[in-house]
Amino acid sequence: MTDATLAVDGVSFGFGDVSILDDVTATLDAGHLTALVGPNGAGKTTALELLAGLRAPDAGTVTRPDGGARSVAYLPQSPQFRSGFTVRETVAFYADLVDADTDPAALLDRVGLAGAADRRVEALSGGMTRLLGLAQALVGDPPVVVLDEPTSGLDPDVADHIFGVASDLATDDRLVVLASHDLAAVEARADRVVLLADGALALDGAPADLLAETGAETLRDAFSQTVRATDRSSVDVRAVRPGGDA
Structure with missing residues (x-):
């Protein structure tokens, strides 16, 4: 291509x-x-x-x-995340999974979740959950x-x-x-x-x-x-x- x-x-x-x-x-x-x-x-x-x-x-x-840590990120309509984790911990967890050099704070700021970084995922609204999904999708800087x-x-x-x-x-x-x-x-x-x-x-x-x-x-x-x-x-x-x- x-x-x-x-x-x-x-x-x-x-x-x-x-x-x-x-x-x-x-x-x-x-x-x-x-x-x-x-x-x-x-x-x-x-x-x-x-x-x-x-x-x-x-x-x-x-x-x-061809991507670095990942080439394509996919966010389903109803993303689910492990309860008990904070928003920041969730992004860091996915960064560890793909072995990506990721700044969770920067990703959360980019999607508008910087103020909710210490909130547990089960306490997020539907909109915040989608935004966390967007932050997770950016882990590894995928081209798609x-x-x-x-x-x-x-x-x-x-x-x-x-x-x-x-x-x-x-x-x-x-x-x-x-x-x-x-x-x-x-x-x-x-x-x-x-x-x-x-x-x-x-x-x-x-x-x-x-x-x-x-x-x-x-x-x-x-x-x-x-x-x-x-x-x-x-x-x-x-x-x-x-x-x-x-």
Whole structure:
């Protein structure tokens, strides 16, 4: 790979007769916050697990970058941490696991948890638990961070903060891929949006480019009309890459 951080080539995966990805080829670039969106049941979590290496494709290849202590970090939708540990101890524990030279205080400050460093993990709110997951994901400075619905069920202010942290992480020449149903936040924050529907990338590009391509006023409108079209016929993959190139 040249400037691409992660690439999928001819990847297919399914559960029985249900296709999650069908001969998909794409590259995901460093320095971008890429949002994976799609209707319920489209297989976004499974697609993220394929990207992170937690599942193997039925066909095709997923090429990940070489990292230091770790190449890809994956944060599930409901992260869980060992009770009895403080926030600082939890980050230090993961640093020991991957043998990474990590400053827990710096990671906690970066995600906004510096003031909760001595709080035990079982006393954290849902939003703080997600932020601790983000700090844990940064241990070892991985070039790819994969986040599954990191703002699900959170109040708008906390969700906006997490989107802001995720966007900031991508400025470190890192690829951040997240799945989300919060299309307003995705439209405002993401550099690239990929709509997964019927096993294909039904839309793929920068938010502004997708609005121009579909003639929609909002990303939610573009999402809805594309999913409706997918239900009626096969999907034509639109590959409008960030920067406007078709």
